Amino acid sequence: MVQIELPVVAINFKTYPQATGERAVLLxxxxxxxxxxxxVSIVVAPQTPDLYRVSRAVDIPVxxxxxxxxxxxxxxxxxxxxxxxxxxxSGTLLNHSENRMILADxxxxxxxxxxxxxxxxxxxxxxxxxxxxxxxxxSAVAVEPPELIGTGIxxxxxxxxxxxxxxxxxxxxxPDVTILCGAGISTGEDVRAALDLGAQGVLLxxxxxxxxxxxxxxxxxxxxxxxC
Ligand code: G3P
Numbered sequence: 001m002v003q004i005e006l007p008v009v010a011i012n013f014k015t016y017p018q019a020t021g022e023r024a025v026l027l028x029x030x031x032x033x034x035x036x037x038x039x040v041s042i043v044v045a046p047q048t049p050d051l052y053r054v055s056r057a058v059d060i061p062v063x064x065x066x067x068x069x070x071x072x073x074x075x076x077x078x079x080x081x082x083x084x085x086x087x088x089x090s091g092t093l094l095n096h097s098e099n100r101m102i103l104a105d106x107x108x109x110x111x112x113x114x115x116x117x118x119x120x121x122x123x124x125x126x127x128x129x130x131x132x133x134x135x136x137x138x139s140a141v142a143v144e145p146p147e148l149i150g151t152g153i154x155x156x157x158x159x160x161x162x163x164x165x166x167x168x169x170x171x172x173x174x175p176d177v178t179i180l181c182g183a184g185i186s187t188g189e190d191v192r193a194a195l196d197l198g199a200q201g202v203l204l205x206x207x208x209x210x211x212x213x214x215x216x217x218x219x220x221x222x223x224x225x226x227x228c
Contacts, residue, residue, distance in 0.1 A: 066079055187220055
């Protein structure tokens with residue numbers, strides 16, 4: 001299993017046109033150069049068709065945005081763990097609010113990823129669901145209130161109790177799983193607030209993937225991580 005250094009900033013490219021195809025490669029290279037310059041941990045999650053080209057172009061960890069359960073064979077259109085490994089992935093997001101999974105499939109995907117040494121970040125929408133996700137023993141849980149996603153209103157500023165509640169509830173059942181948070185994270189202050197509330201990193205998308213000046217935004221985001 002790849003070791004992800006904490007605190008981490010994970011950038012989900014979603015399906016933003018500015019982070020698609022060759023632009024995904026360029027954005028991942030920007031993430032890599034900022035990670036190296038600032039000595040911080042950045043993970044990128046491009047779309048499935050871009051995983052191979054991005055993983056060939058950068059040394060920072062490349063994650064898929066989703067993985068289906070199931071063994072290689074008769075699964076037309078599915079994204080399997082074995083294929084992600086072949087594509088150069090180090091891990092995958094699972095159960096993102098824009099691509100929810102049923103519990104049985106989520107559990108199977110976590111176990112398959114574990115067998116394949118893929119790092120798993122299971123996304124959740126609130127503290128209670130975060131605890132349920134933590135009992136599956138993924139590598140990380142990322143709590144993201146869906147109503148703040150893509151708004152630029154940061155969970156760490158607008159709904160700090162989602163983060164503190166998640167940390168408190170998860171730690172009661174699982175001392176080891178990494179806890180991330182996301183939704184609306186746009187600035188270094190948002191990242192700092194998330195860490196102060198007990199998160200070990202952030203998951204974000206639009207602030208970087210939609211920006212005309214992604215390098216500037218990335219630098220501002222990781223500034224608080226320099227002294228961690
Ligand atoms: O996966 C990250 C995401 O859902 C948060 O999106 O655009 O609010 O940073 P955004």
